[in-house]
Amino acid sequence: xxxxxxxxxxxxxxxxxxxxxxxxxxxxxxxxxxxxxxxxxxxxxxxxxxxxxxxxxxxxxxxxxxxxxxxxxxxxxxxxxxxxxxxxxxxxxxxxxxxxxxxxxxxxxxxxxxxxxxxxxxxxxxxxxxxxxxxxxxxxxxxxxxxxxxxxxxxxxxxxxxxxxxxxxxxxxxxxxxxxxxxxxxxxxxxxxxxxxxxxxxxxxxxxxxxxxxxxxxxxxxxxxxxxxxxxxxxxxxxxxxxxxxxxxxxxxxxxxxxxxxxxxxxxxxxxxxxxxxxxxxxxxxxxxxxxxxxxxxxxxxxxxxxxxxxxxxxxxxxxxxxxxxxxxxxxxxxxxxxxxxxxxxxxxxxxxxxxxxxxxxxxxxxxxxxxxxxxxxxxxxxxxxxxxxxxxxx
Amino acid sequence: xxxxxxxxxxxxxxxxxxxxxxxxxxxxxxxxxxxxxxxxxxxxxxxxxxxxxxxxxxxxxxxxxxxxxxxxxxxxxxxxxxxxxxxxxxxxxxxxxxxxxxxxxxxxxxxxxxxxxxxxxxxxxxxxxxxxxxxxxxxxxxxxxxxxxxxxxxxxxxxxxxxxxxxxxxxxxxxxxxxxxxxxxxxxxxxxxxxxxxxxxxxxxxxxxxxxxxxxxxxxxxxxxxxxxxxxxxxxxxxxxxxxxxxxxxxxxxxxxxxxxxxxxxxxxxxxxxxxxxxxxxxxxxxxxxxxxxxxxxxxxxxxxxxxxxxxxxxxxxxxxxxxxxxxxxxxxxxxxxxxxxxxxxxxxxxxxxxxxxxxxxxxxxxxxxxxxxxxxxxxxxxxxxxxxxxxxxx
Numbered sequence: 115x116x117x118x119x120x121x122x123x124x125x126x127x128x129x130x131x132x133x134x135x136x137x138x139x140x141x142x143x144x145x146x147x148x149x150x151x152x153x154x155x156x157x158x159x160x161x162x163x164x165x166x167x168x169x170x171x172x173x174x175x176x177x178x179x180x181x182x183x184x185x186x187x188x189x190x191x192x193x194x195x196x197x198x199x200x201x202x203x204x205x206x207x208x209x210x211x212x213x214x215x216x217x218x219x220x221x222x223x224x225x226x227x228x229x230x231x232x233x234x235x236x237x238x239x240x241x242x243x244x245x246x247x248x249x250x251x252x253x254x255x256x257x258x259x260x261x262x263x264x265x266x267x268x269x270x271x272x273x274x275x276x277x278x279x280x281x282x283x284x285x286x287x288x289x290x291x292x293x294x295x296x297x298x299x300x301x302x303x304x305x306x307x308x309x310x311x312x313x314x315x316x317x318x319x320x321x322x323x324x325x326x327x328x329x330x331x332x333x334x335x336x337x338x339x340x341x342x343x344x345x346x347x348x349x350x351x352x353x354x355x356x357x358x359x360x361x362x363x364x365x366x367x368x369x370x371x372x373x374x375x376x377x378x379x380x381x382x383x384x385x386x387x388x389x390x391x392x393x394x395x396x397x398x399x400x401x402x403x404x405x406x407x408x409x410x411x412x413x414x415x416x417x418x419x420x421x422x423x424x425x426x427x428x429x430x431x432x433x434x435x436x437x438x439x440x441x442x443x444x445x446x447x448x449x450x451x452x453x454x455x456x457x458x459x460x461x462x463x464x465x466x467x468x469x470x471x472x473x474x475x476x477x478x479x480x481x482x483x484x485x486x487x488x489x490x491x492x493x494x495x496x497x498x499x500x501x502x503x504x505x506x507x508x509x
Numbered sequence: 510x511x512x513x514x515x516x517x518x519x520x521x522x523x524x525x526x527x528x529x530x531x532x533x534x535x536x537x538x539x540x541x542x543x544x545x546x547x548x549x550x551x552x553x554x555x556x557x558x559x560x561x562x563x564x565x566x567x568x569x570x571x572x573x574x575x576x577x578x579x580x581x582x583x584x585x586x587x588x589x590x591x592x593x594x595x596x597x598x599x600x601x602x603x604x605x606x607x608x609x610x611x612x613x614x615x616x617x618x619x620x621x622x623x624x625x626x627x628x629x630x631x632x633x634x635x636x637x638x639x640x641x642x643x644x645x646x647x648x649x650x651x652x653x654x655x656x657x658x659x660x661x662x663x664x665x666x667x668x669x670x671x672x673x674x675x676x677x678x679x680x681x682x683x684x685x686x687x688x689x690x691x692x693x694x695x696x697x698x699x700x701x702x703x704x705x706x707x708x709x710x711x712x713x714x715x716x717x718x719x720x721x722x723x724x725x726x727x728x729x730x731x732x733x734x735x736x737x738x739x740x741x742x743x744x745x746x747x748x749x750x751x752x753x754x755x756x757x758x759x760x761x762x763x764x765x766x767x768x769x770x771x772x773x774x775x776x777x778x779x780x781x782x783x784x785x786x787x788x789x790x791x792x793x794x795x796x797x798x799x800x801x802x803x804x805x806x807x808x809x810x811x812x813x814x815x816x817x818x819x820x821x822x823x824x825x826x827x828x829x830x831x832x833x834x835x836x837x838x839x840x841x842x843x844x845x846x847x848x849x850x851x852x853x854x855x856x857x858x859x860x861x862x863x864x865x866x867x868x869x870x871x872x873x874x875x876x877x878x879x880x881x882x883x884x885x886x887x888x889x890x891x892x893x894x895x896x897x898x899x900x901x902x903x904x
Binding site (some may be wrong): 115117127131134135154157173177178179185187218219221222223231247250255365366367379385389390394395396397398400402 | 519555617624646
């Protein structure tokens with residue numbers, strides 16, 4: 115009796131979310147210390163002290179009618195202004211409040227951007243492997259996902275595959291760097307190469323191809339690697355940012371969209387996104403949290419915590435004989451399954467109370483995603499379990 | 510270059526939201542004390558003290574990883590449980606946490622419910638006059654709005670019109686009581702009559718017709734009028750509630766959906782709504798605010814404040830010769846325009862710095878909506894302006 119699409123989704127619900135629920139059930143059964151749930155990107159570093167202080171400050175300082183009231187659908191002007199200035203300082207851009215729309219997290223921002231850009235039947239490119247819900251976001255608006263290949267060694271997009279995938283119906287491309295699930299970070303050279311391919315095709319077909327850059331992991335880069343700012347590399351890029359990971363606020367649903375003035379049809383795109391924010395039911399990003407994050411723009415999560423996990427996990431698993439991609443950013447390790455069937459491998463891992471996400475959920479078979487946004491102790495204690503798993507496969 | 514639908518919406522943007530922006534601009538120009546902005550339903554009674562205290566309490570009591578982290582997409586179990594118990598106590602229902610999905614406000618909840626129920630081409634009934642964005646919410650999922658008439662004296666749905674509007678393609682009906690824009694409250698007898706019509710048609714066509722009851726104004730009823738709980742009157746009703754008006758938190762985007770166990774295909778509907786919450790990009794209702802409202806369920810806004818405004822406005826305007834509907838609930842007064850063209854009348858009102866919403870935005874020409882969720886002083890001071898307006902029309 116519910117819609118066909120939703121019925122289909124209830125039958126094939128997100129493996130990641132199903133595992134999150136399963137992990138909670140297993141923790142009840144076996145005790146949380148005996149379950150190694152690497153399924154979900156739920157930060158384990160607490161929100162910085164500044165967040166807690168800022169919540170107290172805004173509650174004390176502002177009239178509750180302002181603090182909890184409606185503002186423009188695009189967000190408080192003061193907050194958008196503060197974010198624009200912060201981006202300009204960090205990335206040499208020249209944004210104003212008229213380039214920023216506050217969003218209900220990155221997932222909310224992605225939906226707003228896609229709703230604004232897509233006519234039914236429009237094609238949207240994604241680079242394999244990719245976050246499973248991109249397909250749902252695109253299909254929400256009648257768009258069609260077109261997959262682009264990557265170099266399986268570096269996980270950088272393959273330019274020939276990109277070129278071949280673009281048609282006159284191509285309306286957008288979603289990129290995600292630092293990447294979920296691989297941890298890869300696109301270099302400036304890669305972005306420039308992509309920009310050239312896209313711009314050439316725009317000229318060839320007389321179209322606009324909007325890049326939607328999903329950047330919840332922007333501030334999680336290791337070894338001093340800089341994450342290039344995409345609007346400086348491509349003229350039709352919008353950025354969707356979230357404070358979920360950088361300030362450990364995933365439950366609060368707070369982020370923003372950057373809509374540069376130089377994108378094609380900027381004025382309608384900006385106005386359209388403000389309207390999409392309203393008619394999709396977000397109305398606006400949560401008001402108190404808008405005012406809180408605006409005061410914490412200089413503040414970042416302690417990435418040394420994740421970095422320590424990253425190294426322990428990578429070293430531990432490679433020592434056990436597993437083949438892993440060394441992540442440059444985000445908090446996921448992409449590990450090759452020792453058998454082709456990644457779902458089967460995840461089921462076997464579950465015997466050892468190890469909850470891993472099969473990579474076929476990311477349209478890339480044969481791997482697992484291990485979210486290392488957990489306690490260091492959890493990683494250390496999981497190693498004997500991984501050792502048993504390795505033994506089962508004679509590694 | 511943006512989508513055709515969104516381009517169309519940017520051209521015909523919400524009159525209400527446009528006025529909200531215009532009101533802010535006029536306040537800058539003329540001084541806020543000289544502008545009488547009755548355009549938007551932004552509560553003027555501050556959030557109760559308990560909200561402010563509860564924010565401080567949850568920040569102090571909870572681990573930030575829990576307070577700001579991901580939970581199940583449907584919301585914290587403890588919060589859903591508290592809400593279910595509160596509803597059971599107040600309305601004699603028998604809900605559990607498995608009947609509650611936390612939502613990003615009522616607008617978010619409406620989108621989640623409609624996304625879950627609608628196949629493209631499904632028809633959704635609305636009763637004129639109705640909140641303008643219902644059309645957008647339904648069309649987001651390819652649904653088709655079918656308008657049902659009301660009794661223009663009582664603004665209760667016309668049962669013959671309802672009967673005539675139902676086809677085998679009818680998948681849902683949206684009701685909104687207390688009503689925006691009229692302030693009408695559906696009686697138990699009206700709900701029973703509607704239920705009979707709907708149930709008979711369900712049997713005739715072998716279909717399920719889901720009622721989606723949009724209830725942001727449930728707790729704003731005057732003169733001791735009880736707002737009947739719709740799930741006790743119709744077997745296929747879901748309720749979408751928001752704390753925006755009852756606790757003056759519209760910017761925080763916090764509400765919930767009630768999915769009773771007795772609705773057709775309950776299990777898929779509940780699972781589907783949890784998934785719709787995720788894939789539409791809400792992910793979950795804002796976490797801190799979930800925990801805050803769960804502690805404030807006994808707490809309601811001071812409706813005597815709105816009631817005083819209601820009386821002053823109704824008496825003032827009728828004394829000036831305007832014809833008004835006396836509202837039983839919500840915080841809107843529906844006033845007949847002295848000329849047939851309500852948009853023209855609103856433009857004339859603007860000369861006196863009176864911002865009123867033309868009723869053609871609610872698919873009901875010839876009226877204006879006056880939001881009286883403003884200060885009492887504002888109502889008193891607006892009266893000389895309304896007097897001049899009345900004079901212009903020789904009332």
